[in-house]
Amino acid sequence: MSDPLKQVFADLNEEAVLKFVQERLEAGEDPQAILAACRDGMILVGQRYEAGEYYVSELIMAGEMFKGVTALLPSGNAGETGPSRGKIVFGTVEKDIHNIGKDLVVSMLRAAGYEVTDLGVDVPAAKFIAAVNETGARILGLSGLLTIAFDSMKAVVDALEAAGLRSRVKVMIGGGSLTESVLKFTGADALGLDAQDAVNFANQWIAEQDAANG
Amino acid sequence: MDEMTPYERLRAAIELRPVDRVPVAPKIDTSYAARSHGVPLARVVRDAELGQKILEQTFADLGGCDCALQAGMNDLGLSTLGIVTRLPGYHLGEDELWQLEEQEIMRVEDYDFIAQHSWIAYIEMVYPRLVEKGMPVPVEKFGSRLGEAFAREMQDMDTWEVLGVPTLFGFGPFLPVEGFRFTRSLQALIGDLFRRPDKFTAAAEACLEEQIPLGIKNFYAVKETKKWGYLSFQIGQTTGSLLSPMLFKKHYWPYEKKLINALVDAGITPWLHCDSNWTPFLEYFLELPRGSVVLDLDGLTDIFKAKAILKGHSCISGDVPASLLKLGTPQEVSEYCKKLIDIVGDGSGFILSSGCSVPVDARPENVKALVDTGKTYFPHQRLFLGGGLA
Numbered sequence: 001m002s003d004p005l006k007q008v009f010a011d012l013n014e015e016a017v018l019k020f021v022q023e024r025l026e027a028g029e030d031p032q033a034i035l036a037a038c039r040d041g042m043i044l045v046g047q048r049y050e051a052g053e054y055y056v057s058e059l060i061m062a063g064e065m066f067k068g069v070t071a072l073l074p075s076g077n078a079g080e081t082g083p084s085r086g087k088i089v090f091g092t093v094e095k096d097i098h099n100i101g102k103d104l105v106v107s108m109l110r111a112a113g114y115e116v117t118d119l120g121v122d123v124p125a126a127k128f129i130a131a132v133n134e135t136g137a138r139i140l141g142l143s144g145l146l147t148i149a150f151d152s153m154k155a156v157v158d159a160l161e162a163a164g165l166r167s168r169v170k171v172m173i174g175g176g177s178l179t180e181s182v183l184k185f186t187g188a189d190a191l192g193l194d195a196q197d198a199v200n201f202a203n204q205w206i207a208e209q210d211a212a213n214g
Numbered sequence: 215m216d217e218m219t220p221y222e223r224l225r226a227a228i229e230l231r232p233v234d235r236v237p238v239a240p241k242i243d244t245s246y247a248a249r250s251h252g253v254p255l256a257r258v259v260r261d262a263e264l265g266q267k268i269l270e271q272t273f274a275d276l277g278g279c280d281c282a283l284q285a286g287m288n289d290l291g292l293s294t295l296g297i298v299t300r301l302p303g304y305h306l307g308e309d310e311l312w313q314l315e316e317q318e319i320m321r322v323e324d325y326d327f328i329a330q331h332s333w334i335a336y337i338e339m340v341y342p343r344l345v346e347k348g349m350p351v352p353v354e355k356f357g358s359r360l361g362e363a364f365a366r367e368m369q370d371m372d373t374w375e376v377l378g379v380p381t382l383f384g385f386g387p388f389l390p391v392e393g394f395r396f397t398r399s400l401q402a403l404i405g406d407l408f409r410r411p412d413k414f415t416a417a418a419e420a421c422l423e424e425q426i427p428l429g430i431k432n433f434y435a436v437k438e439t440k441k442w443g444y445l446s447f448q449i450g451q452t453t454g455s456l457l458s459p460m461l462f463k464k465h466y467w468p469y470e471k472k473l474i475n476a477l478v479d480a481g482i483t484p485w486l487h488c489d490s491n492w493t494p495f496l497e498y499f500l501e502l503p504r505g506s507v508v509l510d511l512d513g514l515t516d517i518f519k520a521k522a523i524l525k526g527h528s529c530i531s532g533d534v535p536a537s538l539l540k541l542g543t544p545q546e547v548s549e550y551c552k553k554l555i556d557i558v559g560d561g562s563g564f565i566l567s568s569g570c571s572v573p574v575d576a577r578p579e580n581v582k583a584l585v586d587t588g589k590t591y592f593p594h595q596r597l598f599l600g601g602g603l604a
Binding site: 012056095097099100185 | 313404458536538574575
């Protein structure tokens, strides 16, 4: 039987979600299980978005609700919890301070079970490389709205190459003015047109990496 | 057909009448103008007169355009919309591009304040919060600096008029969702539309009630001092395209329709700059008065679908993508412009423009290719010479 928390989350019924979470915490339920139900709800939200039933506004609201749920959980359970599906480093590239697209993608990836290191905005290439080295992430997400971000994205991909990391790290890019020609210019692996694309790329790449590792 | 003046050409395109060629109006601002002339961007933020001179020089380099659509950015940034703006020479390096920093300046309780006291009172109340976030004009100088900026814009408009270049009036009304979004942040605003729609509605109605008469009054105050009057206000719209149809129908379109109808009734031509992808919403624009608005698309909306839906109803402007102007070749730009003129220019009602602003790092030869193609390629002219449009 489907978890009612998952259903009310997917229906964006925030009041019911918060009530369920509170009640289940008070009943002593494992916070991980509560979070898992919300993640399942978030996955349903993504599916409804892909089906054209939901729009960006609903993705944003779901992200806001997810933040609200994690704020209710005991400390140590907020954010990255449960078995991670994989590690991802994400940020808005140097000289660009736009955060909306990045924040939306990061919240969708986290809700999908990924452990995301969010480096923030205006992130220089060296910081991305350091974070990839430190976390061992095999997926890197680069966000940027302006055309000046194209050069910064290319600089990150070039820096990955120079650091000998390119062959083991997949790179996705996204942002309002990005097109296929920008993908080619930067040398990244995939261009995401929306937050759900980012989740789909991550799922695909992790599955490929798992298969390659036997 | 006799050669038209830029003003006649624009008016004809907007009113869906025959034109001698498509109007060419790339959205060139002082950032691109300065960068393409090797001037650090901070200099045109500090010195608006210099910015205007470089803009004029850029237009001259291009052999002229049919409309000046963009002005510059000054030390007030977008404070009149309650937005924190990061500016070169203040928060950024001398030659970096200004950017908006979307922060939650507006708080939940401010909806009630706006509903009770109006938007202008909100901006006066909230400006100290922007100063705390780093806006460089001190609170006590906000009013006088705003007055200077307004006077500067009037002076620049005079200059464009002498040069024979139509322009737009920059102190116009805005749509509540758009205004609130930037001062509240997108995430918080969307949350409000779900969580507290009544508060949003009360503030939005009060805001529009104030904005419409004030905008019209300001417009006419300016118009009376000018030879031509001015074409329109530019009205930015981004957030609407991110809303679900349910939210759009409730919280966006009623305000947009009311605002546009009021402006059109007052003889003003709203120039709707549509950032992001408006393709799912194009049919709504059929509800606006025919031949009365410009729908300016930024490259993300399907402009060809827009033409198919709005042909014979509304003028479309756009949409050479920023990525093409930066990464493409002059030939690629020219080919894209020809495609636009062939398809979107068919039957008049088209203005050739950049998608959003010409990007700061666009290749100048690409901008020239846009302008030159627009001025020289016009396969539809024979139709007009043969007796007007079908």
